[in-house]
Amino acid sequence: xxxxxxxxxxxxxxxxxxxxxxxxxxxxxxxxxxxxxxxxxxxxxxxxxxxxxxxxxxxxxxxxxxxxxxxxxxxxxxxxxxxxxxxxxxxxxxxxxxxxxxxxxxxxxxxxxxxxxxxxxxxxxxxxxxxxxxxxxxxxxxxxxxxxxxxxxxxxxxxxxxxxxxxxxxxxxxxxxxxxxxxxxxxxxxxxxxxxxxxxxxxxxxxxxxxxxxxxxxxxxxxxxxxxxxxxxxxxxxxxxxxxxxxxxxxxxxxxxxxxxxxxxxxxxxxxxxxxxxxxxxxxxxxxxxxxxxxxxxxxxxxxxxxxxxxxxxxxxxxxxxxxxxxxxxxxxxxxxxxxxxxxxxxxxxxxxxxxxxxxxxxxxxxxxxxxxxxxxxxxxxxxxxxxxxxxxxxxxxxxxxxxxxxxxxxxxxxxxxxxxxxxxxxxxxxxxxxxxxxxxxxxxxxxxxxxxxxxxxxxxxxxxxxxxxxxxxxxxxxxxxxxxx
Amino acid sequence: xxxxxxxxxxxxxxxxxxxxxxxxxxxxxxxxxxxxxxxxxxxxxxxxxxxxxxxxxxxxxxxxxxxxxxxxxxxxxxxxxxxxxxxxxxxxxxxxxxxxxxxxxxxxxxxxxxxxxxxxxxxxxxxxxxxxxxxxxxxxxxxxxxxxxxxxxxxxxxxxxxxxxxxxxxxxxxxxxxxxxxxxxxxxxxxxxxxxx
Numbered sequence: 001x002x003x004x005x006x007x008x009x010x011x012x013x014x015x016x017x018x019x020x021x022x023x024x025x026x027x028x029x030x031x032x033x034x035x036x037x038x039x040x041x042x043x044x045x046x047x048x049x050x051x052x053x054x055x056x057x058x059x060x061x062x063x064x065x066x067x068x069x070x071x072x073x074x075x076x077x078x079x080x081x082x083x084x085x086x087x088x089x090x091x092x093x094x095x096x097x098x099x100x101x102x103x104x105x106x107x108x109x110x111x112x113x114x115x116x117x118x119x120x121x122x123x124x125x126x127x128x129x130x131x132x133x134x135x136x137x138x139x140x141x142x143x144x145x146x147x148x149x150x151x152x153x154x155x156x157x158x159x160x161x162x163x164x165x166x167x168x169x170x171x172x173x174x175x176x177x178x179x180x181x182x183x184x185x186x187x188x189x190x191x192x193x194x195x196x197x198x199x200x201x202x203x204x205x206x207x208x209x210x211x212x213x214x215x216x217x218x219x220x221x222x223x224x225x226x227x228x229x230x231x232x233x234x235x236x237x238x239x240x241x242x243x244x245x246x247x248x249x250x251x252x253x254x255x256x257x258x259x260x261x262x263x264x265x266x267x268x269x270x271x272x273x274x275x276x277x278x279x280x281x282x283x284x285x286x287x288x289x290x291x292x293x294x295x296x297x298x299x300x301x302x303x304x305x306x307x308x309x310x311x312x313x314x315x316x317x318x319x320x321x322x323x324x325x326x327x328x329x330x331x332x333x334x335x336x337x338x339x340x341x342x343x344x345x346x347x348x349x350x351x352x353x354x355x356x357x358x359x360x361x362x363x364x365x366x367x368x369x370x371x372x373x374x375x376x377x378x379x380x381x382x383x384x385x386x387x388x389x390x391x392x393x394x395x396x397x398x399x400x401x402x403x404x405x406x407x408x409x410x411x412x413x414x415x416x417x418x419x420x421x422x423x424x425x426x427x428x429x430x431x432x433x434x435x436x437x438x439x440x441x442x443x444x445x446x447x448x449x450x451x452x453x454x455x456x457x458x459x460x461x462x463x464x465x466x467x468x469x470x471x472x473x474x475x476x477x478x479x480x481x482x483x484x485x486x
Numbered sequence: 487x488x489x490x491x492x493x494x495x496x497x498x499x500x501x502x503x504x505x506x507x508x509x510x511x512x513x514x515x516x517x518x519x520x521x522x523x524x525x526x527x528x529x530x531x532x533x534x535x536x537x538x539x540x541x542x543x544x545x546x547x548x549x550x551x552x553x554x555x556x557x558x559x560x561x562x563x564x565x566x567x568x569x570x571x572x573x574x575x576x577x578x579x580x581x582x583x584x585x586x587x588x589x590x591x592x593x594x595x596x597x598x599x600x601x602x603x604x605x606x607x608x609x610x611x612x613x614x615x616x617x618x619x620x621x622x623x624x625x626x627x628x629x630x631x632x633x634x635x636x637x638x639x640x641x642x643x644x645x646x647x648x649x650x651x652x653x654x655x656x657x658x659x660x661x662x663x664x665x666x667x668x669x670x671x672x673x674x675x676x677x678x679x680x681x682x683x
């Protein structure tokens with residue numbers, strides 16, 4: 001890892017006549033495989049990995065302990081009260097589901113748009129999605145109170161002849177998040193099969209050969225298999241694209257379908273989706289920056305990738321800023337006193353501090369990415385991405401808590417304060433997330449090796465003069481005509 | 487595992503002959519020629535999908551998208567049936583067998599709330615389509631398959647790393663060991679390897 005040279009080559013240029021390389025310092029396939037799998041195949045991971053795993057595992061155990069305490073004692077250990085019945089668990093649920101969205105955006109939407117740079121970040125962004133959805137799913141699961149009756153969420157025939165209420169947005173959530181998790185997992189796994197086969201074929205110990213051998217399903221790189229595989233991958237991308245937009249829309253329905261001032265707005269679905277992608281990209285950068293450093297992946301996750309991600313953060317952050325101002329405008333323009341009050345109360349009421357943390361982190365911070373100097377400075381990117389994560393958590397806090405705490409009748413107002421159990425459960429969920437992530441980067445292919453090879457200039461079977469773009473512009477019809485001519 | 491060379495695989499044990507290539511143009515043009523020569527039982531083993539190689543090999547378009555369409559329709563149907571049956575059904579079969587769902591009356595909302603059924607119907611459509619896409623691919627590719635002659639030969643482990651292999655199987659009606667071997671050599675490969683069953 002120490003031998004990786006400092007990058008003298010700047011591939012963040014915008015010159016349209018010269019295509020910037022997406023993989024630096026590698027001109028053959030073998031060295032790509034070697035360098036990506038270096039972190040997995042080294043006898044021992046770096047010390048910092050052990051340290052991070054120890055910390056994460058401790059935090060995850062804390063989550064387990066907190067959930068145990070909750071179940072044995074009851075939801076009274078939380079700060080949830082009447083009127084704020086949702087509190088931390090739902091704030092955390094929305095936060096984690098949102099984080100997941102960037103992974104699917106990268107793997108599906110950028111794939112459909114033929115953004116080739118996605119191949120360097122899609123694998124671990126998808127992994128992030130799955131682990132984030134696991135964290136997200138934990139919170140409503142424990143928020144229901146009687147955890148042992150969680151199966152009532154699902155349409156399972158039972159002796160009481162009792163079925164879920166399909167007209168409730170909370171049940172739509174069960175289906176949306178359940179589908180999202182399943183499809184993300186399948187997409188991630190299917191993408192990983194060829195790379196698991198690569199790891200199997202390079203394994204030196206019996207245990208690894210067996211484990212990767214089973215996981216790779218006997219993949220042998222057959223082009224007849226690749227043909228169907230590529231079709232399946234395209235179909236999954238096409239399915240995951242509307243799915244990811246639907247998931248956070250459905251999450252926003254939990255709020256928008258109610259009649260509470262501050263929740264009952266039509267702007268919620270697009271606003272939630274943009275916010276989700278915004279927070280998710282921030283989390284991708286938070287993870288990518290240390291991972292590329294530690295695992296020696298700077299040739300694959302280059303400054304250009306970070307630069308591109310910063311632009312997406314800037315774009316989605318601006319949408320979120322627009323949504324904040326539009327909410328205010330509509331609250332005033334509607335002439336609805338409860339609606340107007342809800343928003344003035346958000347900004348200047350008892351939770352005003354949370355509102356202004358949200359605005360400064362989500363609206364002001366990303367504006368720094370207008371400057372290329374900021375988009376190519378690791379320290380600034382990392383700090384900004386952390387701030388965005390903080391800001392997006394506060395956004396959910398503001399939405400959930402302020403609307404519930406002060407609604408219509410002042411006599412039924414209340415204040416919400418989290419307890420230590422709330423805070424430690426939330427921190428524990430980061431432990432769960434990071435533990436999974438650290439195990440993933442050690443034991444599974446952290447980048448999409450096969451996909452990265454396919455975007456190298458030497459991968460083109462028609463020589464280097466014939467670019468990939470021209471090839472893909474060729475339609476099936478043209479190919480057929482060409483075949484018939486022969 | 488013994489190194490298998492072209493000469494020491496017995497006739498009845500021969501799975502096929504593999505030609506090894508270093509570059510994508512190499513395998514691409516070789517595949518074109520093998521297809522043109524009329525071989526049916528041949529395949530390329532490559533570390534990533536080489537663009538256009540499937541067409542050069544004459545691989546027909548997969549039926550997977552059609553399967554996925556029907557998978558999605560099945561999901562849609564299942565979701566609609568589930569929701570209508572459990573939430574809004576009241577129906578007697580010949581006045582003998584009553585079919586009654588769990589009819590919630592909530593704030594005067596209609597039992598058959600079609601608009602409210604849309605999100606779940608959509609999610610189930612996507613879910614069933616995705617399951618069909620993944621398991622359909624595995625089924626059509628006959629995976630998992632943990633034993634295969636290709637996986638057995640140590641040289642072919644590089645098919646998942648940096649080498650490209652073209653394999654003509656012995657069961658091809660046009661297969662004759664000596665002819666195929668010299669034909670493969672004419673394609674300018676790195677080596678030609680005999681694969682044991």
